[in-house]
Amino acid sequence: MSVQDTADERLLRAVVDLLAQKAVATPAEIAERIAITDAASPAQGARMVARAWVDPEYRALLLADGTRAAEAMGIPMRGAPPLGVLENTPELHHLVVCTLCSCYPRAVLGYPPFWYKSAGYRARAVRDPRGVLADFGTVLPEDVRVRVVDSTADFRWMVLPLRPAGTEDWDEARLASIVREGDMIGVTLVSP
Amino acid sequence: MMLTPGQRVRVRDDWPETRGPCHIRTPHYVRGRHGVVVRYLGDFANPEDLAFARPAALLPLYHVRFDPHAIWREPHAGDEVLIELFGHWLEEET
Numbered sequence: 231m232s233v234q235d236t237a238d239e240r241l242l243r244a245v246v247d248l249l250a251q252k253a254v255a256t257p258a259e260i261a262e263r264i265a266i267t268d269a270a271s272p273a274q275g276a277r278m279v280a281r282a283w284v285d286p287e288y289r290a291l292l293l294a295d296g297t298r299a300a301e302a303m304g305i306p307m308r309g310a311p312p313l314g315v316l317e318n319t320p321e322l323h324h325l326v327v328c329t330l331c332s333c334y335p336r337a338v339l340g341y342p343p344f345w346y347k348s349a350g351y352r353a354r355a356v357r358d359p360r361g362v363l364a365d366f367g368t369v370l371p372e373d374v375r376v377r378v379v380d381s382t383a384d385f386r387w388m389v390l391p392l393r394p395a396g397t398e399d400w401d402e403a404r405l406a407s408i409v410r411e412g413d414m415i416g417v418t419l420v421s422p
Numbered sequence: 423m424m425l426t427p428g429q430r431v432r433v434r435d436d437w438p439e440t441r442g443p444c445h446i447r448t449p450h451y452v453r454g455r456h457g458v459v460v461r462y463l464g465d466f467a468n469p470e471d472l473a474f475a476r477p478a479a480l481l482p483l484y485h486v487r488f489d490p491h492a493i494w495r496e497p498h499a500g501d502e503v504l505i506e507l508f509g510h511w512l513e514e515e516t
Contacts, residue, residue, distance in 0.1 A: 312464070329449050356451070356503060357494050376501040378490070383447045383483055383506035384466040 266306050271340040274305050275388055276409035278338065280402045283393045292390060293317055300338050310337040314385045316377075318416070323374050324389045325363070325416035327355035328381040335386035339411055346415065356380055366417040389416040397422050423509065425484055429459040431512040433486075438470075445473030448511045451493055452486075452503075456515065460485040463506060482509040 249255045278299060282289040292299040296313030307313070313335055316324040328334065329352050334342040345351050355362050359376045363369070370376065379387050391413040397405060400422075412418035425431065435454030438444040447469050463483045471478035488503045 314463075329451075330447060356449075357490070358496070359501065360498055376498065378501070378503045380449060380503060380505045382449060383469065383508065385463060385483075385506060 263309075267336070270305075270336055270338065272409075272411035272414065273406070274300075274303070274340070275335070275338040275411070275414045276406040277303055278305075278388075279390060279409045279414065280406035282390055283405055284402050289390075296338075296388065305338060307337055311384055311386045313338060314387050315390050316379060316387055316416075317390045318392050320392070321374060322377055323370055323416065324377050324379055324387075325355055325359050326379045326381060326387045326389060327352055329353070329356050330380075330382055333381040333386060335388045337386070338388055339414060343411060343415075363417060366412065368418050389414050391416075391420045394420050394422050423514075424462065424482060425459045425509065425512065425514070427459055427461050430456065430515040431459060431486060432456050432515050433507065434511050434513060436511075443474075445470055448507055449505065452488055452505060452507075455488060455493060457486040457488040457505075459512075460487050460504065466508075468508065468510075483507070484509065484512065486512070 246257060246260060249260070250257060278292060281303065282292045282299075288299065288302070291302065292315050296315040297307045297310070299315070300307050300313055311333075316326070318324055328346075332342060332347040332352075334346060336342070351362065356378050359378050360370070363376075381387050391409065393405070394408075397408075408422055409420055410418065413420045433448065433452045433455050437450075437453070438446055461484065463485055465480040466483050467478035468481050469478075483506055486505055486507045488505065490501055490503050491499065493503075
């Protein structure tokens with residue numbers, strides 16, 4: 231027995247073998263899914279946001295059907311829950327939370343940040359969204375409405391943030407480089 | 423029964439967790455509360471059966487808007503909470 235042959239690894243092999251024997255999933259399918267999961271990161275969502283900022287047709291597709299918009303950027307969405315995209319405007323700011331568990335648009339943002347799953351964020355985001363935003367250093371003008379989106383069921387939600395002033399002559403790649411995961415959850419605003 | 427955008431609804435004031443094991447996707451803070459249907463999101467398998475590996479019917483899912491001030495008495499005027507709720511949790515109101 232090598233030092234790497236731990237109980238966890240033996241269990242994993244046994245489960246993978248059983249899934250194959252019972253024709254639930256082949257080792258190749260499992261490897262493909264692991265590769266897709268590893269590739270998912272906020273950089274994927276950021277590319278979608280930047281494209282929407284420069285391409286009005288893509289923006290319309292993104293807001294109408296987030297899943298198709300992700301696929302149009304080459305992001306695999308097969309087997310992922312449907313993706314909805316929430317458009318921030320100068321009058322309306324979106325904040326996403328899952329009060330029941332930790333639903334998150336993993337296909338386009340990757341693993342959620344640790345605080346997204348915390349009881350504190352989940353309880354406070356829905357009741358005191360402006361207090362949560364302030365904790366992240368985000369202060370909205372008084373006349374901006376906040377819409378908290380509690381992700382309770384089958385959709386996953388991503389925010390399309392506002393494009394910051396001063397980026398008018400930036401290209402798509404440079405725009406994508408400034409979009410962070412918090413901007414697409416709605417706890418922060420994009421800053422150049 | 424399909425609900426249309428703008429329809430006023432009341433979330434059932436029901437607490438299945440007091441009757442035994444269950445899995446529900448309706449947050450406690452909106453039960454018995456009044457909201458407005460924003461849009462129909464599609465039909466999805468009932469998570470209350472899916473969670474127990476029972477045959478699950480497809481049910482309509484809606485985005486429903488609530489006024490947080492009516493729930494907690496403290497938030498900023500004009501803010502709102504938008505929640506995905508299944509049709510069988512919603513009662514039509516006039």
